[in-house]
Amino acid sequence: MDNRMNVADRDGQDQVAVAGxxxxxxxxxxxxxxxxxxxxxxxxxAPLADFLAGGNFAAVRLEPGDDARALLPHFGRLKLIEVAxxxxxxxxxxxxxxxxxxxxxxxxxxxxxxxLVDQLGFMRRVGFDSFAPNAPLNLKVVQATLDRYRYxxxxxxxxxxxxxxxxxx
Amino acid sequence: MYRYDEYDQAIVDARVAxxxxxxSRRLRNEITEDQFKPLRLMNGLYLQLHAYMLRVAIPxxxxxxTQMRMLAHIARKYDRDYGxxxxxxxxxxxxxxxxxxxxxxxxxxxxxxxxxxxxxxxxRNISSDQxxxxxxxxxxxxxxxxxxxxxxxxxxxxxxxxxxxFKIAVIASxxxxxxxxxxxxxxxxxxDATGALGFRVYVGGGMGRTPVIGKVVRDFIPVGQYLSxxxxxxxxxxxxxxxxxxxxxxxxxxVTELGIEEFARQVExxxxxxxxxxxxxxxxxxxxxxxxxxxxxxxxNAPDTLDLSDPDFALWVKQNVAAHKQPGYAIATISLKPRxxxxxxxxxxxxxxIADLAERYAHDEIRVTHSQNLVLAHVRKADLYALWTALxxxxxxxxxxxxxSDIIACPGMDYCxxxxxxxxxxxxxxxxxxxxxxxxxxxxxxxxxVSGCINGCGHHHAGxxxxxxxxxxxxxxYQLLLGGSGAEDTSLAKILGPGFDENGIVDAVDxxxxxxxxxxxxxDERFLDTYRRLGPAPFKEAVYG
Numbered sequence: 001m002d003n004r005m006n007v008a009d010r011d012g013q014d015q016v017a018v019a020g021x022x023x024x025x026x027x028x029x030x031x032x033x034x035x036x037x038x039x040x041x042x043x044x045x046a047p048l049a050d051f052l053a054g055g056n057f058a059a060v061r062l063e064p065g066d067d068a069r070a071l072l073p074h075f076g077r078l079k080l081i082e083v084a085x086x087x088x089x090x091x092x093x094x095x096x097x098x099x100x101x102x103x104x105x106x107x108x109x110x111x112x113x114x115x116l117v118d119q120l121g122f123m124r125r126v127g128f129d130s131f132a133p134n135a136p137l138n139l140k141v142v143q144a145t146l147d148r149y150r151y152x153x154x155x156x157x158x159x160x161x162x163x164x165x166x167x168x169x
Numbered sequence: 170m171y172r173y174d175e176y177d178q179a180i181v182d183a184r185v186a187x188x189x190x191x192x193s194r195r196l197r198n199e200i201t202e203d204q205f206k207p208l209r210l211m212n213g214l215y216l217q218l219h220a221y222m223l224r225v226a227i228p229x230x231x232x233x234x235t236q237m238r239m240l241a242h243i244a245r246k247y248d249r250d251y252g253x254x255x256x257x258x259x260x261x262x263x264x265x266x267x268x269x270x271x272x273x274x275x276x277x278x279x280x281x282x283x284x285x286x287x288x289x290x291x292x293r294n295i296s297s298d299q300x301x302x303x304x305x306x307x308x309x310x311x312x313x314x315x316x317x318x319x320x321x322x323x324x325x326x327x328x329x330x331x332x333x334x335f336k337i338a339v340i341a342s343x344x345x346x347x348x349x350x351x352x353x354x355x356x357x358x359x360x361d362a363t364g365a366l367g368f369r370v371y372v373g374g375g376m377g378r379t380p381v382i383g384k385v386v387r388d389f390i391p392v393g394q395y396l397s398x399x400x401x402x403x404x405x406x407x408x409x410x411x412x413x414x415x416x417x418x419x420x421x422x423x424v425t426e427l428g429i430e431e432f433a434r435q436v437e438x439x440x441x442x443x444x445x446x447x448x449x450x451x452x453x454x455x456x457x458x459x460x461x462x463x464x465x466x467x468x469x470n471a472p473d474t475l476d477l478s479d480p481d482f483a484l485w486v487k488q489n490v491a492a493h494k495q496p497g498y499a500i501a502t503i504s505l506k507p508r509x510x511x512x513x514x515x516x517x518x519x520x521x522x523i524a525d526l527a528e529r530y531a532h533d534e535i536r537v538t539h540s541q542n543l544v545l546a547h548v549r550k551a552d553l554y555a556l557w558t559a560l561x562x563x564x565x566x567x568x569x570x571x572x573x574s575d576i577i578a579c580p581g582m583d584y585c586x587x588x589x590x591x592x593x594x595x596x597x598x599x600x601x602x603x604x605x606x607x608x609x610x611x612x613x614x615x616x617x618x619v620s621g622c623i624n625g626c627g628h629h630h631a632g633x634x635x636x637x638x639x640x641x642x643x644x645x646x647y648q649l650l651l652g653g654s655g656a657e658d659t660s661l662a663k664i665l666g667p668g669f670d671e672n673g674i675v676d677a678v679d680x681x682x683x684x685x686x687x688x689x690x691x692x693d694e695r696f697l698d699t700y701r702r703l704g705p706a707p708f709k710e711a712v713y714g
Contacts, residue, residue, distance in 0.1 A: 064412075089207060089290070091330025095407045098327050102442060116200070118191060118208055125326035138199070144190065149183050151176045153320040155448050156327070163176040163320070164454040 032139050033131040035124070036108055041079045061112075068096040075105050083128070085113040094126045101127035101157035117141050121148060127157030170233055170534060171316050171461045173281045180323065181283050185274045188212045192270065211291055211329065213284030214270065217584050221265040224287035225277060229297035229315040229339070230258030230537040232282075234524035237535050239280040241520035247273050252520065254505060254513040256577060256628055257336065258296050258537040259287055263584050285323060290331045292322035292403070296338045298346045299536040302462060303546040305494040308358050309366065311341035313458040314392065317450060321396050328403045332410035333418035335403070336375075339368075348539060348655035350374045350383040351631060353420045354402060356395065367391045372402060372432070373424030376625035380661045381421040384429040386436060392455070397448040401440035405432070464495075465532035471497025471549045481568075482557050484606065488568040490553065499550050501531075503543040503560060504567040504575065508604060511593050512578045513541030522563050530556045539655075540577050540616075542570065572609040573617060573682070574600035577628050581621030581638060582645070588621035590638025590645035591671075595619050598675045603682070612682055615696045618653070631655035633697040634681065635662040636674060647674035651681070651708060652700050665705055666713050677712045684711035 034040060046057040048066045051074070059080035062068055071081065081100060083093040097109055108130055111123050115133040120142060123131070131137075151163050173181070188208070195205040213224040225240065232240075240260055244252045247269050248262040255261055265273070277283055287294050295315040302310040318337060322328070328335070338347045341358035349355025355371035367389045374383025390398045406420045409427075424432045473496045477483040491500040503523065505513050515523070523543060527535045530552045531545035538544055548556060560566040569575045576599060579585065581592030596619050603609055618632030622639075629635030635650035646668045653662030669677055682696070688707065689699045700708060 088204070089330055090412055091290075091328070091332075092408055092412075094327045094330065095404055098404070102446065116204055118200070118204075119330075122324075122326040122329055141190075141194070141199075145187075148187050149180065149324070151179050153180065153323050154325060155446065162450075163180075164450040166176065167174070167457065168451055168453040 033137070035129045041108060045080065045082050062096050064090050064092040068099040071100065072103050078107050080108045080110060081105065082110045082112050085111055085115055088114040088116050088119055094122060097126040097128050098157055117145055120145050125152070125156040125158045125160070170231060171458065178281070181278050184283065184285055184324070185278050188274065189271045192267070207289055210289035211286055213287035215288060217263065218586050220263065221267055222584070223262045223265045223273070223284055224255070225260050225282060225284045226287045226294040227259050227537055228319050229295055229301070229312045230299055231312060232535050234528040234533050234535070236280045236282055237520050237524040237527065239276060239282065241517040241524065243273060243276060244520065245517040251514050251516045253580065254515065254537050254541050254543065256539050256541060256626065257294060258539060259294055290333050291329050292325060292335045292337065295319050296347055296539065298340045298342065299538040299544045300346060300491065300500055300546060301341065303493050303500050304342055305492055306344055307341040308360060309341055310462045311339045311358050313455065313462050314356070314358065314395070315339045316458050317396065317455070318399070328407055331407055332412045333415065335420065343657060345657040348631060350659040351376055351655055352383065354399060355383050361389050365391060368395050370398065373421040375419050375421045376628060376630045377419065378416050378623050379421065380625070380630040381425060382659050382661065384424065386429065386433045393452070394444060394449050396450065397443045398440055400448055401436045401443050404439050405435045465547050467495050468497065468549055472551055473497045475550050475553065482554055485557050485566055485568040486553065488572065489570045493547070497550055499548050499553060501545045501548050501553065501556060502538070502570045503545065503565050504569055505542050506569055506575050506600070507564045507567045508600065509597060512576055512596055519563050519565060522559065523565070526556055526559055540575065568606065569609060571614045571616065573603045573612050573615045574609055576600060576617045576619060578619040579621050579627035585621060587624055588638065589640035590621050590647065592619040592621040592627055592638060595636060595647065595671065595674060599678055602675055602679055612686065613693065613695055617678070628655060630661050632662055634678060639668065641668065644670070646670060649674065649677055649712070651705060652697065654697060663705065665709055680712050681708055684708060
């Protein structure tokens with residue numbers, strides 16, 4: 001009984017503590033949440049429909065319900081694909097990223113929106129290489145999260161060697 | 170049995186460290202409860218009516234004596250001296266304190282155990298046949314393939330935020346002891362015309378609010394490619410499974426809405442892109458894992474005869490002991506359904522004893538069954554009497570496997586926040602009603618399954634008799650369903666008529682059984698077969714007439 005109340009009680013404080021918390025990481029967050037060496041691309045990001053309608057865009061934004069494969073013929077002119085995560089529980093964006101990398105897209109792939117530190121490890125593995133979270137992330141926690149797993153069980157877009165390959169040289 | 174190597178252990182250790190860090194950030198309010206919830210669920214931690222419930226993973230239901238002893242230790246140290254074995258071959262503890270959770274995970278990891286992915290919208294613990302490696306009718310031991318699935322699905326980056334939970338079961342016999350057609354993916358190991366090993370793949374089965382029997386999405390996928398094929402299924406599901414309504418989010422809804430042909434077409438198209446990527450483990454990895462599930466060191470001279478002069482022992486052997494593929498050996502099921510007990514519960518002392526007995530008599534292996542019993546899969550016939558004697562002393566030798574008192578029941582309103590009604594007392598009252606073993610044996614195989622709410626954790630849709638607890642204007646009420654099966658002849662139980670109160674449902678079951686005994690065509694015609702032969706009308710008449 002006690003345990004349950006502990007959590008329930010804290011729920012009320014969350015809003016205050018989190019909303020009012022200082023954001024020391026905010027200033028340098030954008031730079032540290034980009035894992036590419038090329039210069040950041042700054043230009044208007046078109047919704048998928050506008051992009052496909054033929055505007056002269058080099059950046060496009062995919063919503064969770066958009067078909068990432070619609071972009072396959074256009075990789076040549078794309079410098080940035082931003083994948084929206086309106087709610088962190090909606091995992092369609094992970095497959096969007098995996099589909100794009102699998103198809104050979106090498107440009108910037110950004111996860112934007114309700115992007116939380118505990119999702120970053122998964123996101124890096126499916127091929128995201130930059131992040132635009134709604135709320136600032138603590139960079140120490142980010143680093144710890146990304147360094148957490150020395151080994152992985154399965155292949156993914158990040159090219160890491162799965163343990164079955166390590167086991168059998 | 171599979172043993173961790175340095176890689177497995179490192180991944181478990183990192184996962185434990187990660188969750189400890191997540192808990193401490195939650196306690197410092199750095200993450201909200203809303204953000205924390207999926208993290209704790211993916212580590213097996215539920216919030217129930219009275220306390221946290223922890224579900225510990227028992228991959229494909231197999232564990233060693235050492236691991237069972239640790240489960241007893243956990244029950245003793247962190248809980249109330251008992252644990253509850255579940256329909257997905259895991260174990261649950263109902264009274265966990267969050268502040269002790271980190272120590273608990275450390276204890277588990279010392280014996281190569283954890284609670285990962287036993288909950289949450291991810292690929293859950295893989296289940297399998299409790300007779301794996303011992304059944305005479307299997308193609309091969311299915312567990313190496315379940316283990317490879319375990320590894321592939323552990324922290325899968327693309328599939329950790331699925332529309333809903335995802336359950337996979339693997340078998341290797343035509344006899345289905347794992348209800349594979351009621352799983353999101355069911356895999357049956359088989360050989361094709363050339364003798365090559367592969368899987369028949371069922372998809373879209375499930376119980377819950379909308380029960381559906383799985384359909385064959387591919388009749389044969391070579392064993393060397395089943396991981397990438399599962400990846401293709403999961404990708405189609407992750408992209409297109411419904412997320413607008415939690416009750417329509419399972420893959421069964423997607424498969425039903427698309428139709429199996431269109432779903433299969435999409436999976437095949439996806440797989441065509443995935444197959445060349447080298448996602449499947451190499452043959453050497455299969456061999457490494459298969460070797461760890463090698464035959465136990467059988468006593469080749471073990472006598473194949475059994476002294477059945479003790480009538481109580483003979484009863485137990487007849488009911489709870491199954492044939493083993495190795496002469497001189499047998500498979501013993503330990504009933505966790507004693508008279509007056511709670512289905513699936515075991516005390517710390519019972520778990521310790523079972524650990525000892527497994528080490529002494531059963532090549533140090535224990536299995537959990539989806540019907541909430543335990544199995545010692547490799548017992549010398551010559552040791553059965555000593556085993557039975559020790560089990561009987563601990564109230565673990567009830568000879569009721571598959572009989573009317575071998576009831577599956579979910580925790581129900583005694584524990585669960587979702588429940589509308591209690592399940593455990595219903596199971597207990599029905600079992601008490603048919604207490605006499607002679608009566609139970611006369612009734613024969615009868616699978617009663619009780620769920621305390623529409624989510625169906627008690628598998629009521631798969632019950633020969635299914636009972637579903639509902640809320641009727643603030644009162645507990647019980648619906649009665651007939652004709653379900655979770656075996657190779659999978660069928661879904663149908664509602665017979667209006668519901669009952671607690672005593673009424675017990676009386677109704679009594680009437681059903683009375684009618685069945687008068688109507689069966691032969692003493693060995695099962696309740697289910699009589700129902701299938703006659704249809705619901707005479708059963709309805711017997712209950713409501």
